[in-house]
Amino acid sequence: MKPDQVALRLGVTTRxxxxxxxxxxxxxxxxxxxxxxxxxxxxxxxxxxxxDQRNNN
Numbered sequence: 631m632k633p634d635q636v637a638l639r640l641g642v643t644t645r646x647x648x649x650x651x652x653x654x655x656x657x658x659x660x661x662x663x664x665x666x667x668x669x670x671x672x673x674x675x676x677x678x679x680x681x682d683q684r685n686n687n
Contacts, residue, residue: 631667639672 633651637644648665650656657671 631669631672633665633667636667636672640676 633647634644637647
């Protein structure tokens with residue numbers, strides 16, 4: 631996936647995705663000068679960042 635596709639999937643700007651890459655906060659692959667993402671890696675990253683709701687009983 632390209633950075634703009636990841637941004638669309640996450641609902642953020644492409645600039646924010648590039649910042650995540652620069653800070654190495656999201657898994658990516660570098661192919662020459664291009665940054666690419668595996669869809670499964672993005673899904674796993676989203677799942678790992680998920681915070682479960684509190685149960686206020």
